[in-house]
Amino acid sequence: MAARRGAKIDLLPVIAIGATGEVRRDGRRAIKFAHADPEARKRLKHEAQTHALLERAGFPVPRLLASSPRTLTREWIDGRALTAKLSARIEAQVFALRIRLLDFEATNGLRFDFSPSNLLHTRRGIVLLDGGVRIAAPRFTSRTLSGFRREWRAWFRNPPRARLVPPRLPPSGKFHVETPVGVDRRARLAWLNEPLIKRLGLSHWPRELFLELAHWSTDASPTTTRPSTRYTDGVGMDLERGPRGDGRVIQLGELDTRQGRRHLSAKGIGATPLAWKGRAFHEDGRVSFPRTLWEVTVADELARLGFDTPEYLCVATSSATTVDNTKKKWPAAVGVRIASSAWRLGHLRRFPELASVLRLDSRRALNTFCDNLGHDIGRADALQIHCFNATPGNVRLDGHLIDYSTVRFMRHHLPHFRFLEGAWTINRTRAVWSQQAMLFAELLGASRKRALHRFLRAYHRGVFAGLAQIFGLDPRHFDERFTRLTLELRALRGDDEIRFEFFDQRVPGPRFDLFGKAPELMRALQRNHAAPWKILVRGRAGDDDIELATRWIDALKRLRTTRPARRWNELIRPFLEPEKLASLLYGRTKPRSLEAWKSKIANAALPEGHYTYARARELALERGHLELDTLGGRREVVVGLTQVISVNIARALRRTLGKRLVGVVVHGSRVIDRRELKRREPKLFTEGDLRNRGRDGVREFGPSRECSSDLDLKIFIRGKTNEALERRVSKALQSVGAWFPLGGTPRQRLIPSRHGDVTRAFRAWNGEPRFRELG
Secondary structure, three states, X not given: OOOOOOOOHHHOOEEEEOOEEEEOOOOOEEEEEEOOOHHHHHHHHHHHHHHHHHHHOOOOOOOEEEEOOOEEEEEOOOOEEOOOOOOHHHHHHHHHHHHHHHHHHHHHOOOEOOOHHHEEEEOOXXXXXXXXXXXXXXXXXXXXXXXXXXXXXXXXXXXOOOOEEOOOOOOOOOOEEEEEEEEOOOOEEEEEOHHHHHHHOOOOOOHHHHHHHHOEEOOOOOOEEEEEEOEEOOOOOOOOOOOEEOOOEEEEEEEEEOOEEEEEEEEOOOOOOOOOOOOOOOOXXXXXXXXXXXXXXXXXXXXXXXXXXOEEEEEEEEEEEXXXXXXXXXXXXXXXXXXXXXXXXXXXXXXXXHHHHHHHHHHHHHHHHHHHHHHHHHHHHHOOEEOOOOOHHHEEOOOOEOOOOOOEXXXXXXXXXXXXXXXXXXXXXXXXXXXXXXXHHHHHOOOHHHHHHHHHHXXXXXXXXXXXXXXXXXXXXXXXXXXHHHHHHHOOEEEEEEEEOOOOEEEEEEOEOOOOOHHHHHHHHHOOOOOHHHHOEOOOOOHHHHHHHHHHHHHHHOOOEOOOOOOHHHHOOHHHOHHHHHHHHXXXXXXXXXXXXXXXXXXXXXXXXXXXXXXXXXXXXXXXXEXXXXXXXXXXXXXXXXXXXXXXXXXXXXXXHHHXXXXXXXXXXXXXXXXXXXXXXXHHHHOOOOOOOOOOOOOOOOOOOOOOOOEEEEEEEOOOOOHHHHHHHHHHHHOOOOOOOEOOOOOOOEEEXXXXXXHHHHHHHHHOOOOOOOO
């Protein structure tokens, strides 16, 4: 075996990362390596035992060839993956295996991963590939063929990971650590990036799948592990004492999208084993909800401007709180970021031996890194997007930026603005980032001088690209002289001051407002204005200032324009100016009561569990769930229906139905539990359709995955209904943010009525003879 001959495991192609790394390269054998932590080795040992147990019991599993404290070797199986639609013969085989496995699990107190992704169709029948135990609840529980068929098709409609592939990492553990994480039961989706989801081709994903990506927490009881990668992130680039990542990020996997392979990670899940000890705002591994909104907004703006930077796919609330740089306590949030790559210069800095891969084509790697980094920094500098944190942990191996938590959008170029706790000023941006280009060259064994030259050349091209967006220039007509004159002109300081109250700073304003008056300037040039620079000047300009401005105007006249000029705040969204965004997030959202604030944005749902009717009602009222009038004149709590969800339902229905909407009647088991209903209306269980039904139907015992039910809606409309309209209504209801099943799927039934009052409409419909389906 390759592993026994001393081959370097880190260089083998890893295809799966969980508690183990599975490697496909050893003839007809498959090898699993436990990661370098006790829990991973314990789970691999247990898997070897359960695999052997299945093999002895005669289950169709690959032969176990060998096992040790760190490796498990089994035979390699060729076969075909199973699909949503199975032939009758194969379906019968899969169902028979499931029934047999259910009995085996009950006898031995185990739970295996019976899912399509772990099954293979071979010549000898269906094979269960992985013998490891499953911690999460099973998706296949029915003992009838019809029930199993529904569960099988439902799995493909909503698979656990869809097309998410585990990240490719060396299994030795040197490059990363396995972070134990559990499910935060109180996590709720707060926001979905609908435009990005549509652009990536993920519109078919249900909301629950996005929540599964974001609900991980290191504070919850561990149910699995996710990798957190090691890299150097210190400004001083100290390998031993400097900050290291990822202290609050776990890698979720890679995803095939319309725009190619993308990498997903979750930020703010809590402290990982790599957390920065003693580091303010980082030690607990959390990110405050306002800070997460800041990063989401900045990411969205940079992506809109065309930067290749991570974007946020979704944001979920959590049950945790944290303190951020406002030194106040806030609810914490978890954001799922998606990017074309997650590997940073900091990874290369910490593990220089990884550069051996890049050295195979070092010239191309260096050129790509310097060109992308220089162009991005130059363009951001031209557009007055400042204060990226220039560390090896914030730039990717392709040269594009990966983090933006300190970004400031400024209308004017303000070189003396301080950031990073006052340690840096904006006028050092180019010099600081050029150090990253030279560091990359050093790690590749290439020329630092050549890297610097390449970076500066790309920087000036990036500056010109940014100026072209403002002045409407042809971006292909690059003129380095014009960019140099622009940098000199905007560096001139004026007589006024610009204040940043939130950051407690006052900095000198510019002499010339290049971006605020760009349209007026370009119109003046078209009219052959004698001194167009006067349109830009702020205050009084000296002779040297006028001479530089005149040379800049002459250079601008020689350039070709392709579209009208725009003001800075027409290109950059004005609400992203730092003092305005800071006021929005921190000044106007100060909670009088942290719990009251959390109840609005973080979690209004009941914790999962079983409750008596009285206790569920009590908790629901405490958390603001609605108490509605009943048709019988009483008042009843609708468990789970908060004011926010109620408003969202009304908006969704008005948006899709308009004036045709008569009204909605809420009914069903989320209103009342079976025991309470039997006390109030005993005839329903002796004469009605509930007498032959078990737990199905009325069963609200609190929000439990096994026993909790959906919320049924009777929606009355004017005029006729049709399938297309009912599907649109169902889709609208699925997007209102309810944490429980809501309405019919895939279509919500609409009831035509001639009455204009919802109560009369319901009574008329309820009095009509109609068919009832039991079960």
